[in-house]
Amino acid sequence: MQAGFNNISPIGGGMFIVAEVGINHNGDLELAKELMKIAKDSGCDAVKFQKRTIDIVYTQEFLEESRESPWGTTQREQKQGLEFNESDYREIDSYAEELDIIWFASAWDIPSQDFLNQFNSPINKIASAMATNLEFVEHVAKEQKPTFVSTGMTTIEEIEQVVEIFKKHNCPITLMHTNSEYPSPEENLNLNCITTLNERFDLPVGYSGHEPSVSPSLIAACLGATAIERHITKDRSSYGSDQAASLEEVGLKSLVDMVRKIPVVLGDGIKTITDQEKNIAKKLRYWL
Numbered sequence: 001m002q003a004g005f006n007n008i009s010p011i012g013g014g015m016f017i018v019a020e021v022g023i024n025h026n027g028d029l030e031l032a033k034e035l036m037k038i039a040k041d042s043g044c045d046a047v048k049f050q051k052r053t054i055d056i057v058y059t060q061e062f063l064e065e066s067r068e069s070p071w072g073t074t075q076r077e078q079k080q081g082l083e084f085n086e087s088d089y090r091e092i093d094s095y096a097e098e099l100d101i102i103w104f105a106s107a108w109d110i111p112s113q114d115f116l117n118q119f120n121s122p123i124n125k126i127a128s129a130m131a132t133n134l135e136f137v138e139h140v141a142k143e144q145k146p147t148f149v150s151t152g153m154t155t156i157e158e159i160e161q162v163v164e165i166f167k168k169h170n171c172p173i174t175l176m177h178t179n180s181e182y183p184s185p186e187e188n189l190n191l192n193c194i195t196t197l198n199e200r201f202d203l204p205v206g207y208s209g210h211e212p213s214v215s216p217s218l219i220a221a222c223l224g225a226t227a228i229e230r231h232i233t234k235d236r237s238s239y240g241s242d243q244a245a246s247l248e249e250v251g252l253k254s255l256v257d258m259v260r261k262i263p264v265v266l267g268d269g270i271k272t273i274t275d276q277e278k279n280i281a282k283k284l285r286y287w288l
Contacts, residue, residue: 014263015221016206017256018148018229019044022242023082026070032084033095035232036103038249043256046102048125048229049092051112054079070239086115093119106130110139117143126162128152128180137162141169148227149173150208152180156200163201174227175201177220178208183245189216194223210245212236214255221262228259 019039025032032049039047054063054076063076071081084092096103106125107113113124113136124147130136131154140147147166151159159175166173177193189211197205206227207220217228231246247255273281282288 015225015259016046016227017044017259018046018048018227019252020048020208020229020231022048022050022231024231024233024238024240024242024246025049025082025084026238026240027081027083029084029088029091031234032088032092034234036092036095036099036101038234038252039232040099040101042249042253043260044101044252046104046123047096049084049103049105050108050127051105051116052079052083052108053111054083056109056111089116089119107140110136113140122146123148126150128154128178131162132158134161134165137165138169141166141171141173144169144171146172147174148176148206148229150176150178151197152178152208159197159201163203174204174206176206176208176227176229177225179210182210182242183212184210186211186213186216191216191220191223194220194225198224212245212247214247214251214258217255218258218262221259222266228255230255 019035019042021032021035025035036047058075058079063074063079065075066073067075067078069078069081071077092103102122104121104123104125105116106127107116108127108130122145124140124143124145126137126140126147126149128150131149131151149162163173175197177191177197179188179190181188191207194205194207197203204226205224206229207217207225208229209217209220210231217230221228230252231242232252233243233246233248236243236246236248
């Protein structure tokens with residue numbers, strides 16, 4: 001991990017794995033806590049949520065539109081139903097401490113970012129949707145807190161603007177390559193951009209996946225991704241726009257186990273003959 005992330009040590013070293021609860025809790029605090037426990041039991045390093053001030057993020061016209069949901073018949077009721085209040089976040093903060101897992105959230109507006117600061121999370125996150133809001137980017141970078149920045153829907157030139165702001169404020173940054181389709185078609189993932197971003201900006205690059213399978217995340221890790229972020233859910237068929245792009249408990253546990261093995265399997269690249277191979281050679285190479 002980049003300097004500045006050094007005090008946020010991934011389990012076992014190496015890859016930092018984030019389980020994104022996001023809005024898959026559907027406004028249910030107990031469900032959120034169940035997902036946090038699943039993340040911890042699966043071996044993740046952190047869990048992530050999302051925070052919005054809906055009257056800033058959405059227009060009044062949009063909020064007044066019709067939308068059937070478990071919370072009512074308007075967009076406002078649906079969006080408000082997915083938001084936790086301060087008391088909820090205090091319980092999340094307390095439960096994360098009990099579980100001994102890092103929690104943080106991606107804010108979608110400046111008041112939400114300021115709200116989250118009261119909990120002293122060691123990490124910030126800028127969502128792809130916010131990466132071109134340079135006023136917001138500057139506000140986050142001024143905190144000089146290690147920050148993951150997702151790069152979906154964003155050009156190289158726009159990413160360069162973000163990187164320059166973070167450099168100006170001497171704020172540690174990890175870029176997160178991602179495709180913002182939910183779920184993401186595999187042919188649109190373009191995982192080689194992990195290498196492109198790393199070479200272009202000389203920064204650590206992670207991967208935020210929104211596809212149903214685990215294999216792209218494993219490929220990303222092999223390509224040098226320093227962090228993996230995946231949405232999680234208890235049931236992909238649950239209500240919500242992000243559920244189908246999420247991993248259930250079995251998939252998450254499988255992903256974490258395989259990612260943790262990658263450094264061991266890749267080795268150091270130095271060609272050697274193991275002691276076991278030497279013994280086998282004595283048996284098979286009869287001419288020696």
